[in-house]
Amino acid sequence: MKRLVGLTVLLGAFGFCMGCHSFFQASETHWTMINVTPAEAQADCHLIEFPDGSKALIDIANAADARGTALTFLQRHKIEHIDLVVISHVHWDHYGCLVDMIKSGITVGRVAINIPASREIADVERPWGCEWEDVQATLQFLRDRHIPYFTPKAGERLMDMSVGGVRVHLDVVCLYDGINTPIGKTDINETSIIVRLSHGATRALFTGDLGNRLGTYLAANNFDVAADLLKAPHHGTEGTAPNEFFARVNPKAIFVPSPKKLWFSLRSKRTRDFFAEHHIPAYVTGIHGHVMVVLTAEDSRFSPSIRVHCSYDLPIQCNLRDKLELRLESDWEALATKAAAPSFSRFPGCRLPPDRCPKISGPRCPI
Numbered sequence: 001m002k003r004l005v006g007l008t009v010l011l012g013a014f015g016f017c018m019g020c021h022s023f024f025q026a027s028e029t030h031w032t033m034i035n036v037t038p039a040e041a042q043a044d045c046h047l048i049e050f051p052d053g054s055k056a057l058i059d060i061a062n063a064a065d066a067r068g069t070a071l072t073f074l075q076r077h078k079i080e081h082i083d084l085v086v087i088s089h090v091h092w093d094h095y096g097c098l099v100d101m102i103k104s105g106i107t108v109g110r111v112a113i114n115i116p117a118s119r120e121i122a123d124v125e126r127p128w129g130c131e132w133e134d135v136q137a138t139l140q141f142l143r144d145r146h147i148p149y150f151t152p153k154a155g156e157r158l159m160d161m162s163v164g165g166v167r168v169h170l171d172v173v174c175l176y177d178g179i180n181t182p183i184g185k186t187d188i189n190e191t192s193i194i195v196r197l198s199h200g201a202t203r204a205l206f207t208g209d210l211g212n213r214l215g216t217y218l219a220a221n222n223f224d225v226a227a228d229l230l231k232a233p234h235h236g237t238e239g240t241a242p243n244e245f246f247a248r249v250n251p252k253a254i255f256v257p258s259p260k261k262l263w264f265s266l267r268s269k270r271t272r273d274f275f276a277e278h279h280i281p282a283y284v285t286g287i288h289g290h291v292m293v294v295l296t297a298e299d300s301r302f303s304p305s306i307r308v309h310c311s312y313d314l315p316i317q318c319n320l321r322d323k324l325e326l327r328l329e330s331d332w333e334a335l336a337t338k339a340a341a342p343s344f345s346r347f348p349g350c351r352l353p354p355d356r357c358p359k360i361s362g363p364r365c366p367i
């Protein structure tokens with residue numbers, strides 16, 4: 001255990017009790033950044049356990065090389081019902097496990113999802129995991145199961161409760177549909193629903209894959225993005241929101257759903273350097289495993305109102321790095337414009353058409 005800017009960080013054997021409400025006081029809210037990036041591909045999944053026992057997921061991911069990690073975590077921690085799922089945007093690494101989760105028997109109250117205004121902006125991103133037909137099939141699946149889905153409005157309060165005199169709520173900061181935006185036509189990442197979790201005076205901001213253009217706009221136009229905790233937009237990579245946005249949020253810690261290799265790559269250098277220079281601790285799934293943040297309302301100061309626990313309880317034990325030559329995202333983009341090498345095979349479990357799946361070589365990992 002070590003002290004780090006007011007955070008209590010426990011490393012190691014904590015995974016067995018994550019998700020056990022009896023372990024904590026009822027006045028706490030738990031945010032678990034689930035490690036869905038144990039290999040080399042990026043993805044996003046956050047479980048919010050509210051003090052009244054209700055639960056929300058912000059994104060429910062399948063990384064291309066770690067299918068099922070989110071579902072394994074939820075099952076291992078005996079999560080049976082999710083009151084609200086927020087799909088920040090329709091990239092597969094943010095919604096890809098939704099159908100599998102529901103098919104597994106985990107029930108869902110409702111789904112907040114932002115569908116782009118135009119199929120056109122979705123289709124150009126097929127190589128990046130935006131499959132319009134798959135999104136439509138997912139919506140049809142929800143209709144078939146009578147699970148309501150909706151597009152929230154900016155300012156909408158998605159969850160709201162008062163427990164032990166503490167007000168806890170989840171609010172939509174903003175969302176745009178990719179066409180009707182203050183910055184013109186955007187990509188899919190900029191359609192991310194941005195939400196803010198408040199537990200008393202403590203705030204956490206979830207930014208989906210917010211990019212540079214919209215991040216610049218939000219920073220310059222007085223959006224209320226200030227937060228104690230920041231879920232790094234777009235896995236902390238270069239295309240994410242600018243440093244001006246980070247400065248406006250002014251977080252005391254940043255949480256990055258990113259594989260270790262990506263976090264230490266050039267693509268994440270700007271974000272990495274910004275937080276290092278400002279002495280703001282960064283928690284990264286690829287380094288710290290599952291990261292649980294416990295929000296309490298002891299007071300409005302950062303310490304001791306937040307505790308952070310890390311766990312290496314990885315649901316997938318297979319070491320892909322040792323067994324496979326896995327191509328990184330930048331290589332997938334190149335593959336999308338070239339014929340795949342014949343020695344490469346379709347990634348196991350990929351739901352996209354074969355020519356759009358990540359490619360692997362070498363023996364298959366048993367996932």
Ligand SMILES: [Zn+2]
Nearest residue numbers: 089091189209
């Ligand atoms: Zn995205």
